[in-house]
Amino acid sequence: MSEVVRKFTRRVPEWRPRVAPVKLEEASEAQLDALSVTPSNTKVSDYVLTLAHDVESLKVRSPLFNAIMYDKGGMSRAEREIGAIGASMVNRCIFCAAVHAMRHAQLTNSTEVTDKLFHDGHAAELSGRDRAIFDFAIALSEAPPGAGADHVKALRDAGLDEAEILDLILSTALFGWANRLMHVLGDPTRPVNAEA
Amino acid sequence: MNENDTTLSLAGIAGTGPLADAVASRSNIFEMTRAAEAAVLRPREAGRWPHELRAALAARIAKLNGAGDLAGRYAAAAGDYAPVADPACDGSNDGLGPVLAFMDKVAARTRDVAATDIAALQDAGIEDADIVRLCELNAFLAYQLRLIAGLRLMAGGQP
Numbered sequence: 001m002s003e004v005v006r007k008f009t010r011r012v013p014e015w016r017p018r019v020a021p022v023k024l025e026e027a028s029e030a031q032l033d034a035l036s037v038t039p040s041n042t043k044v045s046d047y048v049l050t051l052a053h054d055v056e057s058l059k060v061r062s063p064l065f066n067a068i069m070y071d072k073g074g075m076s077r078a079e080r081e082i083g084a085i086g087a088s089m090v091n092r093c094i095f096c097a098a099v100h101a102m103r104h105a106q107l108t109n110s111t112e113v114t115d116k117l118f119h120d121g122h123a124a125e126l127s128g129r130d131r132a133i134f135d136f137a138i139a140l141s142e143a144p145p146g147a148g149a150d151h152v153k154a155l156r157d158a159g160l161d162e163a164e165i166l167d168l169i170l171s172t173a174l175f176g177w178a179n180r181l182m183h184v185l186g187d188p189t190r191p192v193n194a195e196a
Numbered sequence: 197m198n199e200n201d202t203t204l205s206l207a208g209i210a211g212t213g214p215l216a217d218a219v220a221s222r223s224n225i226f227e228m229t230r231a232a233e234a235a236v237l238r239p240r241e242a243g244r245w246p247h248e249l250r251a252a253l254a255a256r257i258a259k260l261n262g263a264g265d266l267a268g269r270y271a272a273a274a275g276d277y278a279p280v281a282d283p284a285c286d287g288s289n290d291g292l293g294p295v296l297a298f299m300d301k302v303a304a305r306t307r308d309v310a311a312t313d314i315a316a317l318q319d320a321g322i323e324d325a326d327i328v329r330l331c332e333l334n335a336f337l338a339y340q341l342r343l344i345a346g347l348r349l350m351a352g353g354q355p
Contacts, residue, residue: 018314019324053328054243056235057336064228073221092307143304143338144262145345152349162214162350163221169346170225173339180335184302184309185328 002189005094008118010101010111013094013188021049034059050185065178068170075160075167078107079133083168085117086137087175093183096175132158137172203229203340206266207347215350229340236329236336237270244326248275250333255281256296257303257337266341294320295330302334 005013022031024044031052035044051058069080081104088097101114116124117134126134132154139147155165204226209219219226237250245253251273258267260283271281279285280292287296294316301309317327 018311019318019327050328051332053325054235054239054332056239056241057232057329057332060228060231060235061332064225064232067222067225067228071222071224074218090307140342140346143260143306145342147345147349149349149352162218165350166215166218166222166347169343169350170222173342173346176338176342177335180302180306180338181331183306184331184334185314187311 001192003192005188005190008089008094008097008101010098010105010114010118012098012102013190015045015047015095015182015186016189017046017050017186019050019053019185021046022052024049027052028055030055034062047182047186051181061177065174068167068174073163075164075171076107078104079130079164080167080171081107082113082130082133083137083171084175084178085114086134087141087172088179089117089121090138090141091176091179091183093175093179095182095186095188096179098188100175129158129160132160133168136168140169140172141176201226201230202233202266202269203343203347206269207344208351209347210351215347219347229343232336233340236333237273239329243329244322245329245333248273249277249280251275252277252280253299253330253333254337256283257299257334258341259283260300260304261341263341263344266344295322299330299334302331303338306338 002014002016027035034055035048035052035058048058051061069084070077081100084100085097085104088100101118104114105111113126113130116126122138124134132151136147136151136155139145139151152165155168160168204219209216237254238247242250251270255267255271255274258264258270259281267281271278274281280287280290280296283300285296287293298313298317301313314327317330318324
């Protein structure tokens with residue numbers, strides 16, 4: 001038995017699809033081809049097998065995701081993760097928030113920022129630069145997007161250059177996408193009796 | 197700038213300058229964004245959702261998010277489904293009631309989406325593959341309209 005996780009956490013939950021994933025043994029050639037470009041090609045996750053229902057989207061999504069989050073130059077990887085976390089907090093995608101909070105903690109060798117974000121939400125005490133990044137990510141993720149000129153000015157005042165701001169827009173917008181798959185198509189779960 | 201590129205043409209990126217340079221340095225990402233747009237708006241295997249309906253749904257999502265010109269661009273390809281692009285249309289005349297209710301919620305109240313919302317589509321006879329297709333369309337639009345809004349802010353205009 002497992003239960004749905006409802007609070008933000010850095011401990012990555014399992015993910016239980018709300019629709020039936022594609023069965024690997026029944027996958028078409030196009031599906032198998034698209035599945036091979038995902039990062040986890042040894043054991044294909046239920047999430048990726050779910051997305052394999054729309055093989056054309058899956059095929060373009062994985063390389064786009066990797067480019068936005070990992071390509072060299074521009075914003076640091078850790079700061080891109082703050083864009084992902086901000087979006088995931090607005091959309092309450094517990095799973096995405098956990099994965100990217102964990103990555104942020106690994107990349108910075110510190111749980112301080114994500115502890116504060118999950119504990120205090122928007123009121124979290126952050127450095128000036130992280131504050132500007134997080135506030136922008138939150139505002140851009142609202143529906144309709146609420147980011148304005150003041151948010152961009154705050155980013156520039158905090159020292160971000162144009163390439164970094166573009167990367168922040170990309171990572172935040174990308175999680176507007178990812179959240180609407182992960183949070184909509186499945187539930188974050190944890191085995192019952194597992195440590196809270 | 198490529199007039200065929202929805203994202204960049206609507207964002208109004210100028211030909212030169214620091215912003216144009218930043219965009220050029222991520223040209224692979226904008227190239228893949230174009231490919232993703234084609235995959236959700238004009239896929240070869242469209243399932244239950246023909247291209248014109250997809251365009252109408254994209255226009256509707258853009259409108260719900262205050263992105264009027266992106267909505268206009270997609271609405272132009274909506275054909276007979278053009279009325280669906282209006283968020284005031286509830287879809288009951290086209291048998292699209294559950295679909296539009298779902299799409300609106302995913303687009304604008306994402307955090308409130310629950311298992312019951314997926315079950316409602318399944319109860320309406322929509323297959324799982326077609327549910328995933330709806331989510332991918334919605335999710336891509338969420339990305340694209342925020343990318344355009346962000347680029348416009350960088351360019352110094354209104355989002």
